[in-house]
Amino acid sequence: MARVLIVGAGLTGSLCAALLRKAAARPLHLAVWDKAGDSGGRMTTASSPHNLQSTVDLGAQYITCTPHYAKKHQSFYDELLARGVLKPLTSPIEGMVIKEGDCNFVAPHGVSSIINHYLKESGADIYFRQCVTQINLRNDKWEVLRETGSPEQFDIVVLTMPAPQILQLQGDIVNLISECQRQQLESVSYSSRYALGLFYEAGTKIDVPWAGQYITGNPCIRFISIDNKKRNIESSEIGPSLVIHTTVPFGVTYLEHSTEDVQELIFQQLENILPGLPQPVATKCQKWRHSQVCAKNERV
Numbered sequence: 001m002a003r004v005l006i007v008g009a010g011l012t013g014s015l016c017a018a019l020l021r022k023a024a025a026r027p028l029h030l031a032v033w034d035k036a037g038d039s040g041g042r043m044t045t046a047s048s049p050h051n052l053q054s055t056v057d058l059g060a061q062y063i064t065c066t067p068h069y070a071k072k073h074q075s076f077y078d079e080l081l082a083r084g085v086l087k088p089l090t091s092p093i094e095g096m097v098i099k100e101g102d103c104n105f106v107a108p109h110g111v112s113s114i115i116n117h118y119l120k121e122s123g124a125d126i127y128f129r130q131c132v133t134q135i136n137l138r139n140d141k142w143e144v145l146r147e148t149g150s151p152e153q154f155d156i157v158v159l160t161m162p163a164p165q166i167l168q169l170q171g172d173i174v175n176l177i178s179e180c181q182r183q184q185l186e187s188v189s190y191s192s193r194y195a196l197g198l199f200y201e202a203g204t205k206i207d208v209p210w211a212g213q214y215i216t217g218n219p220c221i222r223f224i225s226i227d228n229k230k231r232n233i234e235s236s237e238i239g240p241s242l243v244i245h246t247t248v249p250f251g252v253t254y255l256e257h258s259t260e261d262v263q264e265l266i267f268q269q270l271e272n273i274l275p276g277l278p279q280p281v282a283t284k285c286q287k288w289r290h291s292q293v294c295a296k297n298e299r300v
Contacts, residue, residue: 001026001027001028002026002027002028002029002155002156003029003153003154003155004020004028004029004030004031004154004156004157005031005032005033005142005152005154005158006030006031006032006033006124006157006158006160007032007132007157007159007160007161008032008033008034008160008161009032009034009036009039009040009041009115009119009126009128010039010040010041010042010043010160011041011042011043011114011115011118012160013032013034013041013158013160014039014114014116014118014119014122015118016158017030017032017118017119017122017124018118018119018121018122020122021121021123021124030122030123030124030125031124031125031126032122032124032126032127033130033132033146034126034127034128034129034130035128035131036129038112039112039116039119039126039128040111040115041059041115042059042060042288042290042292043057043060043114043115044057044058044059044111044112044286045058045107045110045111045112045113046058046197046284048199048239048281050199050282051199051202051239053238054199054238054239054241055109055110056110056197056198056241056243057107057110057111057225057227057243058195058197058243058284059111059286059288060111061225061230062089062093062105062106062230063104063105063106063111063114064102064103064104064105065077065102066099066101067101067102077105080105080117083117084108085107085109085113085114086105086107087105087106087108087232088103088104088105089104089105091210091211091212091229091230091231091232092209092210092212093210093211093212093214093225094212094213094214095213095215106231106232107231108231108232108233110231129148130146130148131147131148132144132145132169133145133146133147133169133170134169134170134171134173135157135169135171135172135173136172136173137172137176138153141153141154141155142154144157162188162290163185163186163188164188164190164290166185167182167185189294190291190292190294191291191292191294192248192251192255192288192289192290192291193222193245193246193248193250193251193288193291194245194250194251194262194266194285194286194287194288195243195244195245195246195286195288196244196246196263196284196285196286197227197241197242197243197283197284197285197286198241198242198243198244198280198282198283199241199280199281200239200240200241200280200281201281202236202238202239204239204240205240206277208226208274210226211225211226211230212224212225212226212230213225215273218247218269218273219247219250220247220250220265220266220269221244221245221246221247221266221269221273222245222246222247222248223244224242224243224245224270224273224274225243226242227240227241228240239281242277242280244266244270251288251291255289259285259286262285266285
């Protein structure tokens with residue numbers, strides 16, 4: 001039985017696993033490793049430690065289906081809509097640019113539910129806190145080393161992590177990547193930013209007319225969402241959750257600072273935009289070193 005390892009439990013890794021399982025002509029042992037403590041990658045959904053039903057999307061906020069992708073991937077959208085994983089975005093997002101023919105969707109159970117759907121479809125064995133450090137070729141097998149645990153051998157290894165992390169891998173893979181491939185990987189540029197999730201007690205009111213808002217003119221904050229309102233899951237039994245995404249220049253400037261210091265700076269700017277917000281019962285600050293692929297020197 002062929003052994004296949006997919007490194008990365010984000011959207012690319014989870015969908016790759018599901019498609020491999022579907023297309024496999026013979027039995028396949030499929031494993032997914034991720035260095036994080038949960039699935040999602042840049043589509044992570046965090047839960048309040050006080051109420052696991054109170055969640056916030058720290059990565060992607062909604063899914064945009066353009067006419068181009070609708071033609072190529074309509075079956076994927078149809079399946080996710082039929083399963084209730086996605087539903088149309090109907091809540092108001094101020095400042096959102098809507099192009100002709102675009103359709104926007106949200107995930108009622110959090111955007112990481114998309115990843116969990118594909119991982120379940122794949123039937124793969126999923127292991128978290130598995131940081132791959134080295135890949136070697138041993139007797140026509142790929143020997144994969146990690147920070148903890150014994151090396152394992154696979155027939156096929158699929159790498160779905162950000163390009164800079166692929167370039168950090170040691171072992172035979174260093175010489176197996178051609179110069180052209182290396183240049184292509186090195187040319188990939190990413191924006192960096194922080195996301196701050198705030199969780200509130202049940203019954204807390206955040207009285208704004210929008211579910212999300214793009215912010216202009218603020219050096220720190222680019223986007224704010226009342227996350228449960230965005231997903232149309234407001235409940236008297238679950239407190240509201242709020243997520244703030246910073247600007248890229250702010251993310252770059254404070255990339256190596258502690259999340260505690262960054263969180264305090266975000267709170268200071270948030271008070272200028274939404275004065276009088278109540279104190280959250282819990283917070284989650286996420287550093288996105290590799291937030292979005294962008295053109296060289298692009299800053300959003």
